[in-house]
Amino acid sequence: MTGFGAASGQDRTPMVPAGATLQIAPNVYVIPDQRVNLVPNIGIIVGGDGVMVVDTGMGPRNAEIVLAEVRKITDKPIRYLAITHFHPEHGMGAQAFPKETLIVVPSAQKRELESKGRAYIELFSGFGPAIAELLKDVELVGADLAFGDRLEIDLGGTPVHLLHYQAAHTLGDMLVHLPEQGILFCGDLVVNRFFPIMPDADASPLGWLDTLDRLRSLKPGIIVPGHGEVGDATLIGELEAYLVGMRTRVHELKGEGKTLDAVRAVVVPEFEDKYQSWDNPNWVKNAVERFYAEL
Ligand SMILES: [Zn+2]
Numbered sequence: 001m002t003g004f005g006a007a008s009g010q011d012r013t014p015m016v017p018a019g020a021t022l023q024i025a026p027n028v029y030v031i032p033d034q035r036v037n038l039v040p041n042i043g044i045i046v047g048g049d050g051v052m053v054v055d056t057g058m059g060p061r062n063a064e065i066v067l068a069e070v071r072k073i074t075d076k077p078i079r080y081l082a083i084t085h086f087h088p089e090h091g092m093g094a095q096a097f098p099k100e101t102l103i104v105v106p107s108a109q110k111r112e113l114e115s116k117g118r119a120y121i122e123l124f125s126g127f128g129p130a131i132a133e134l135l136k137d138v139e140l141v142g143a144d145l146a147f148g149d150r151l152e153i154d155l156g157g158t159p160v161h162l163l164h165y166q167a168a169h170t171l172g173d174m175l176v177h178l179p180e181q182g183i184l185f186c187g188d189l190v191v192n193r194f195f196p197i198m199p200d201a202d203a204s205p206l207g208w209l210d211t212l213d214r215l216r217s218l219k220p221g222i223i224v225p226g227h228g229e230v231g232d233a234t235l236i237g238e239l240e241a242y243l244v245g246m247r248t249r250v251h252e253l254k255g256e257g258k259t260l261d262a263v264r265a266v267v268v269p270e271f272e273d274k275y276q277s278w279d280n281p282n283w284v285k286n287a288v289e290r291f292y293a294e295l
Contacts, residue, residue, distance in 0.1 A: 013130040014038035016057040016065045047155020050079035056093030059134035063093025084187025085170040086113040094141040104145040106164035109172025168208035182221035192228025195283040198290045250291040
């Protein structure tokens with residue numbers, strides 16, 4: 001199994017970098033993934049009353065690095081940890097956060113962590129000993145605050161909107177929107193020069209396309225993708241073009257009565273060829289499979 005790029009491309013131990021934190025706007029920071037597989041971009045939002053951190057890195061050791069980066073910026077309390085989705089590198093360092101930090105996620109994500117979290121730890125631990133080591137002491141920490149589709153938080157003069165639309169990358173994807181700064185933390189709903197990941201049968205490419213429409217309507221000026229460099233709204237259009245292109249091809253070929261195997265054999269090389277500058281092409285076949293199932 002070549003899941004999550006861990007067995008392809010590079011196999012560096014997925015550590016959140018110390019000392020690389022970027023300021024992307026006044027009071028808004030990103031710890032960049034530096035394009036290392038299984039390291040996410042991590043957000044730090046500093047409001048008048050305290051801090052919100054977006055995602056943790058994989059396992060408590062990575063989360064400790066995140067906490068140390070926050071302390072280089074501010075000594076305000078970390079009031080909230082917002083987790084974009086349940087995948088191990090995004091939320092499975094939550095136990096390292098202070099007791100007073102409220103963990104906030106959509107209810108759909110809370111349920112998904114409960115039902116699939118253990119299996120994902122086992123899956124990821126199979127990628128290699130370094131990853132197994134990072135995950136071995138993980139406790140699945142439940143949310144303190146779960147919401148349906150929208151929660152507005154005031155960090156003290158800094159409004160933060162937490163949004164959940166529908167199944168897309170996972171069942172419980174969450175976006176963190178800073179409406180005043182026009183910044184959108186997308187989790188893996190948007191990635192930059194990586195193929196989008198549809199890891200299991202709960203991923204919905206049609207839901208994903210609908211979600212991208214909604215992201216665009218928020219008119220973000222800055223997009224923080226789950227993986228890859230911080231960018232602007234063109235990242236939404238690039239991902240949409242990939243998904244629309246694949247939807248069209250799979251629809252045509254399935255309509256001709258071709259089997260999944262036959263469709264995969266045609267479409268995978270086409271898209272690998274067209275997107276040579278994107279990393280982790282092992283994910284193209286999963287996208288074909290999910291479109292084939294939904295169309
Ligand atoms: Zn993910």
